[in-house]
Amino acid sequence: MTTMAILTIFLLAIFVGFEVVSKVSTTLHTPLMSGANAIHGIILVGAIIVADNATSTLETSLSILAVVLATINMVGGFVVTDRMLEMFKGKPKAKKEVAK
Amino acid sequence: MNHNVYDVLGLAAAVCFILALKGLSTPKTARRGNLIGAAGATLATVIVFFAPRPAGDPHHNTLLILLAIAFGVLVGVPAARKIQMTQMPQLVALFNGVGGGAAALVATVEYLNLSKDGKPSTANLVATVFTVIVGCTSFSGSVITFMKLQELMTTRPVVFPAGRFVIAATLVGVLGTGGWVIASGGNTPLLVMGGLALLFGVLFVLPVGGADVPIVISLLNAFTGLTVAASGYVLQSTLLIVAGTLVGASGTILTRLMAAAMGRSLFGTLFGAFTAKPQEATGTGEVRSVKSGSPDDVAILLNYAQRVVIVPGFGLAVAQAQHTVRELADLLAAKGVDVAYGIHPVAGRMPGHMNVLLAEANVPYEQLVEMDEVNPTFPQTDVVLVVGANDVVNPAAKTTPGCPIYGMPILDVSEAGNVIFLKRSMRPGFAGIENELLYDAKTTLLFGDAKDSLTKVVSALKAL
Incomplete structure (x- = not known):
């Protein structure tokens, strides 16, 4: 990949990132942070790529440690975000109760 | 494939x-x-x-x-x-830290790999240096925020004499060794740089006051995103570049939104490390009189009120009193009292944290009133019940320039007829600042665990 292509992808992704979260209510700040946190757990893919190429003991042990840490970040991140958001699903039901 | x-x-x-x-x-x-x-x-x-x-x-x-x-x-x-929902912010901080650590490790391994065929290209070296520095900073910084939130260490800003020079020197050291890695390659420079970056992460977060910790978590989160993008460059992976950049960009915006919701300047939070002065001791230690009441007094006050606003804080969550507070609110509503919850944007430990906690206790969503809407109603409110909150109602945010929370928007509970504080002790809040409102003539204090106190108030109210 050329450096120019990478730079283009990088800049466009910055604008998309700015755009998608520009109007978010305070209520969702915490889940959004947690969700974004889970997404950068995708470094797991990077960790697998380097582990896949590792031949020396040093490289293997460091990259396997990276796989463990990245998995915790990614899987744990998505699960805890889901738990947070699960709390909000009771809302419409609660509204009905009050309406009664 | x-x-x-x-x-x-x-x-x-x-x-x-x-x-x-x-x-x-x-x-x-x-x-x-x-x-x-x-x-x-x-x-x-x-x-x-x-x-x-x-x-x-x-x-x-x-x-x-x-x-x-x-x-x-x-x-x-x-x-x-x-994990209990109350401890969720520190878990997010920890997840972010291990992510940053993983990115630093990935960059290190790829660096070792590339170095086998001679010195890697300058662009790769720059990306590696960036990833290792920011990843290590994010890792150690997140561990410190975890310890602050878990109260394994003081939540107050930790400032030591000449601290800012030590931090500045460490930063110069990190950047200097970064230049060394780019210039000469080799394993020793990278190791020294990683070590210094870990130290910098610790020093960077230590002077941050408890109230600013969520902003720092969000910022470290955005940084970790950028390290993922940088390692994507080294590994030639478009997916890592896109995902990392998305998190970096959205995380930066989110950090700014959070800082705005808390009335903090992002610049002040970030560079607090360089400008922080040892904090003047707040409170002179003299014993001042406060008015403390019994659960019966509180029940009577509430019973004859027209409008009650409950201000929940982190103490409520710690005591697991969400359900009891809801029982109290339902009881009052049944007696014809107009009940609402005044939710400060950063009630709890992170923006939106309190909404999550109350939603867990099935509090009707429409009773949760945001700060801007509830503030004008305080003059018409007879009783404000502050349950385990402190900093978010502390008038010092308006009256004491220079205190750590100065400038943060607060709930103006002092405008109401009576204020009842449910507190464990006279200990100051998370930000470590004395609250003048506790000594006000219209304030009644009910000491004890929030859940115990609320249970007693509920039974006193039923007996009336």
């Missing part, structure tokens, strides 16, 4: 992440958004095992990698499932 198929699937995963962030910004679609993100991540993780490889170069360590993933799942999932 065919090269084109692999790339297209990777692109699909990247699109999933964009849709995930988009979904997470609206309450209705938030949960689905998160699931789309998880699906994208799973897809990306599965296909990388089938990545096309140069002929004659087999996969290495596949079994070890699978075991490592299984181990990570076994650690991460129970932690995420069992």
Whole structure:
């Protein structure tokens, strides 16, 4: 990949990132942070790529440690975000109760 | 797997992440958004095992990698499932830290790998240096924020004499060794740089006051995103570049939004480390009189009120009193009292944290009133019941320039007829500042565990 292509992808992704979260209510700040946190757990893919190429003991042990840490970040991140958001699903039901 | 198929699937995963962030910004679609993100991540993780490889170069360590993933799942999932909602912010901080650590490790291994064929290209060296510095800073900084939130250490800003010079010197050292790595390559410079970056992360977060910790978590989160993008550059992975940049950009915006909601300047939070002066001791230690009441007094006050606003804080969550407070609110509503919850944007430990906690206790959503809407109603409110909150109602934010929370918007509970504080002790709040309102003539204090006190108030109210 050329450096120019990478730079283009990088800049466009910055604008998309700015755009998608520009109007978010305070209520969702915490889940959004947690969700974004889970997404950068995708470094797991990077960790697998380097582990896949590792031949020396040093490289293997460091990259396997990276796989463990990245998995915790990614899987744990998505699960805890889901738990947070699960709390909000009771809302419409609660509204009905009050309406009664 | 065919090269084109692999790339297209990777692109699909990247699109999933964009849709995930988009979904997470609206309450209705938030949960689905998160699931789309998880699906994208799973897809990306599965296909990388089938990545096309140069002929004659087999996969290495596949079994070890699978075991490592299984181990990570076994650690991460129970932690995420069992954690109490009150401790969730520090878990997010910890997840972010391990992510940063993983990125630093990935960059280090790729650096070792590239160094086998001589000195790597300058662009790769710059990206590696960036990833290792920021990843290490994010890792050690997140560990410190975890310890602050878990109250394993003081929540007050930790400032030592000449601290800012030590921090500045460390930063210069980090950047200097970074230059050394780029100029000469080799393992020793990288090791020294990583060590200094770890130290910098600690020093950077130590002077941050408790109230600013969520902003720092969000910022470190954005930084970790950028390290993922940088390692994507070194590994030539478009998916990592896109996902990392998305998190970096959205995380930066989110950090600014959070800082705005808390009335903090982002600049002040970031560079607080360089400008912080040892804090003047607040409170002179003299014993001042406060008015403390019994649960019966509180029940009577509440019973004859027309309008009651409950201000929940972190203390409520710690005492697990969400359900009891709801019982009290229902009882008052049944007696014809107009009840609302005044929610400060940063009640709890993070923006939106209190909404999550109250939603868990099935508090009707429409009773939760945001700060800007509830503030004008305080003059017409007879009783404000502050349950385990302190900093978010502390008038010092308006009256004492220079105190750590100065400038933060607060709930103007002092405008109401009576203020009742449910507190464990006279200990100041998370930010460590004395609250003048506690000594006000219209304030009544009810000491004790929030849940115990509320239970007693509820039974006193039933007896009336």
